[in-house]
Each structure stands twice: as C-alpha cells, then as structure tokens.
Amino acid sequence: MWTYLKMAYRNLLRHRRRSALSALALAIALALLVFMAAFFKGEMRSSLEDTLRLSSGHLQVRDVDYDPDKASVAWSYLIDKPFDVAQKIASLPPVRVATPRLFASGIVSVGQDSRGVQIIGIDPASEANAPYRQGLVSGDFLTADDRNGILIGYPLAQSLGLQVGSSLNLLVNTAEGQVDEQPFVVRGIFSTGSSNYDKGIVLLPIAKAQTFSGAGDRASIIFILLHDREQAQAAAAAITGASYKVLTWQEMNELLVLVNDFSNAYITFLNLIILGVTVTVIVNTMLMAVFERTREIGILSALGMKSRQIITLFLSEAALLALGGVVVGLLVGSALSAYFGSVGIYFGDLGVSGMIFGDRIYPYLMLEDVLRLTITAFVITLLACYYPAQIAARMEPVEALRAEK
Amino acid sequence: MEVAKVENVSRVYKVGEVETYALRDVSLTIQSGEFTALVGPSGSGKTTLLQLFGCLDQPTTGRVFINGQDVSRLNRNQRADLRKGQIGFIFQFFALIPTLTAYENIEMPLLLNGMSARQRHERVMELLKAVDLLDRKDNRPDQMSGGQQQRVAIARALAPNPTLILADEPTANLDTTNGEQVMELMTRLNQETGVTFVFATHDPRVIKYARRVITLRDGSIVENGAGPAR
Ligand SMILES: Nc1ncnc2c1ncn2[C@@H]1O[C@H](COP(=O)(O)OP(=O)(O)O)[C@@H](O)[C@H]1O
C-alpha cells in the first residue's frame, strides 16, 4: 500500500498545477457545502430556539375548544382561573416556569396610521418574559398594576414613529364579539432579535388585557418552560384536567420540523449535485493521467501487475487528490462558519410569515455535518474515479507497450 | 530443460478487412541457459514472437509452453502471475517507471512477488552491484544516461530470478559503447546465473554475442543455427 501511495503522490507531483487545480475545485466545493450546512443548521436551530422561547414554550395548556388561529377571547375558548392552574403546574418537578397568557387580536393606530397586532397579556412578574425584558431597547418593563402602559416591538415603533412616552390608540376584539378602544402610553420598546415577530405583537399586563377584552379571570394558554425540553412528553402526561388539552413543543411546531426535514433533504440533494459536478474535474484529471501513462501501465503490467493492483494505484492517486481538496475545503469552510457563527450574518426581516426567524443568522457547524460531507466527498470521488482506473486496468499490455508514451 | 516452446503458432492481426500474418506456423524450443538472438528485418515478427513467449499476447492458433506449462489459454490474471515470477522483460525504449528511483524500479517486481522488505533490500543492492550502478541507486531515470537506464532495466528483469529474460532490441537506442556494455552485461549474467536470454535484434554488432541465431522473415523461421559466439 505504501508503494501505491508513494507512486500516486509522485505522479501527482508530475503535474503540480493540474493536481493543485483539481484539488482546489473540490476544496472550494467542500468549503461552500460546509458553510451552507452550518448556515442552514444555524438558521433552523435559532428559528426553533426563538419559537420555543417567544411563542410556543415547551408545553402549552389550552382549553379543549381553543383555536390558536382565531385568537378569540370568547369565554368558552379560555381557561378559567388561570393563575390557580399555572401555580399547580409550576409545582411539578420538571416545570421551570408556568404562566398564563391571553391572546387577543387588535389594531394599533397613531393618527392615520394603523397596524394589525396580536395583543399578548402577560404576567409581568413571570421569568418566562425574559426575552422581552432582556430585549428592552428603551424604557421600562411593565408592572402588574399598570392600567394604561403598553410594550411594543422596535419595528412597530419605527414604522409608527413611536417612542417611550408616546401615546397610541389600541382597538381590541372583545369576548362578546364587539370592539373596544382605548389610549395607551408606550412604556418600553423591545427587540427579541426577530423583527418579523416583533412587528406583530404588543404586550399588556394580563390583568389589564383581561378587563380590556372582557375576558375576565381567564387566559388563552398556560405557557410552560421545562428544565429539560426533552421531558416534554412526560411532563405533559403529568398535567391533568378534563377541560384542558396539553400540547408539546413538537406538536406545536410540526411545520418547523417539516421545514427542517425538507431543507435537510434539499441540502443533501444539492450536496450531491455540487459534489458530482466537482468530481468530474477530478475524473477528467485522472483520465488525462491514464492516457498519458499508457506505456507505463503496459510496463507495470509486463512486470506482472494485475488489474486490481492497477486500479488500486489510480484510486490511491484519486484518494490523495481528494484528501488534499477535502482538508483545504474543511479548513476554509470551518473557518468561514466559525467567523460568521460568532458575528452572524444580517438578513433583517425575511418576511416569512408563520415562522419566526432571527434577523441575524449564526451559522452553526456540527461535527456530524462535517463527517457526512467528508465521507460523501471521498466516496463520490473514489466511485467516480473507478471509471478511469478501470480503463487503465483493462488496457491490453501489448497495446499499452506500443503506445508513444 | 525446455524453458519456452511454441508449437505451430500463428498470430494474425486483423486491421479492417486485411489479415496480416505476423507469425505463420512457427515452432521453436528454447532450452535453459540459451543466449539466443531473433534476427530478421523490421516487420518479420520478432516482437510478436517475444510477446508470445512473454505471455503478453496469445497466439491465434498453436500453443505456447513456459517451463512445460501450456500458457496459450490462461486468463489475464494468470498470465500476470506467470510473468511476475518467471519472465523478465527488457525493451527497446528504456522502460523504467519515471517517478521511481533506480533502486525502486528494481524493487518493483520484488514487491509484486510479495518479498519481505529485508530480502528486497539485499536483492536490490546485490543487483545494483551486479550492473555497477550502486552510486546511481537514488537517481530517477531522467537523471541517468540511456546506457545506465538500460542496465537498471536489466537488473529489474533479473530481480525475481526469472527463468527467461526477453529483450526486444535492447541496444537499438544506444550508442556503440553503451550497446556493447549492455550486451557484455547480459552475456556475463547469462553465464553467471544461467538465466536464459532471448533477444530480438537486427544489429550485426549485437548478433555477434549470440550463441544461437534464429532468423525470421515474413513471420516464418528461415534459419535456425549456432551463433557467432559459440
Ligand atoms: N497491433 C498490430 N496490429 C496490426 N499489425 C501488427 C500489429 N503488431 C504487429 N503487426 C504486424 O505484424 C508484423 C510483425 O510485426 P513485429 O512482430 O512487430 O515485427 P518486428 O518486431 O520483427 O519488427 C508486421 O507486419 C506488423 O505490421
């Protein structure tokens, strides 16, 4: 084996530039693929993280009749005495925090301008609000007894020209199917990192939201975070109550899981295409090598080298070429991923509705992806180079010896 | 002992509709220890006959025996196995592997025969000494003269202790001095080791070394007798 590698290595050095260019083609492709894998992984990962901490939580308890798409505060859709329910759930060991939230649909208007929003009534004391509290860019967080304060997202503040202390008019669809309207003062402006999400919500203390919307002592959901999200099934089973349904984060984010699976399949497909195209460069180099070395193949064959050994010789050469390309590609791809993984890539609001995406995407490289790409690149190269190697092995020694070179 | 034998062999090349008889019903036996020249004008079938003896090619009709074994119908791998242990080749062009040093070129057939590293080293050094190229052992072919390259090729052919060495116009690309040096080396190795040499040539200066001369014309043997060196 050592001899094959030695010969392969020296053969590659015979045409340094050609070898280097072929390896470079693979290096560029692999660097691109590594970065792409890290990019998509980072995107999906942060999308899931954001969705869990901002919107779905790890578990939600809802009334059996609740329909999240309607955001109706009609009493029959809501959970009665939500603070009692939340307290009971919070005492379960796997639960880190459980807090009631009320969702109502509304319209913010300032002068002639108006925007449809989701009004979220929160318990200001709950640590589940951390993303909003930590995301405050100006002003203060809400207090439980605030009766005319409101928190709005940074993009909404921008588009309506609002600042801390500004007034706005909020319209709400009430429990009776009417609309009610009331002025509020902006107490604070937050940014969770996802403009797409922030532009569509406003926060009120839940007590105010309940009276304003006519929901009374009721909430849409109990928002639950666990110590360990993998415990969701077990924790859900521990929560009982005939009129409730308990949903895990997996159930609530089926779309995201689906998109993730789909993008994985898509990326795999793309990987194969890109590697396939790249590998033709290497196959071409190997074909040239085979034809240049026809007479050498004849000599080796005259010395008693068998077809299998000739194939091994050429595959060693392809493997070394691939190794060079793969190593450089991995280094460059990892370096790019690491750099952008720490500074992020700014995209702003991607304008995708129904899913939460951060404004900045942080590529996240996983060892699993690196290994998968490395192995795929190698396997594809060797499979493809079996063709030129086979041509070499099939040459008749007599014909090969007659060749000019 | 019969080292190589052809029995009524013909080798027909078909190019398009035209059939060329490179060899026509040739029978010839080579005994162990011979130093035999195949002579004849260009196109008379010398190379074709050497290729049949060397199991590089197969006859259209007739049979080929190497050390008593009928090799006419062996498959590719079986022929490769036979070549690597029993037959050495020397070509007109200095057929060394350009990426390997003199040492490594001589070592190649030993590697293919699966010899241990230590035995290989001993054998290669012994051969380098025999062809007087110890000081060139780490040179690549392009760093050696034609005569030196051909001596490496001879050492390589001799390396696995074959019973038969086939040389196709080994001096055709060499000047007189180098050509004579190569022929003297082959003669000496033939006498010292007893290995059988069959070489093709049409150079009278080379023919004078032969102890048996076979003359071919148009694919047939026209003369078969003792050579000048007898
Ligand atoms: N591969 C081939 N295809 C067609 N004709 C060939 C081939 N090899 C040899 N010949 C023909 O066979 C004859 C003998 O060739 P060869 O054995 O090479 O002669 P020599 O070595 O004596 O010059 C020549 O007429 C040559 O043209």
Ligand SMILES: [Mg+2]
């Ligand atoms: Mg010839």
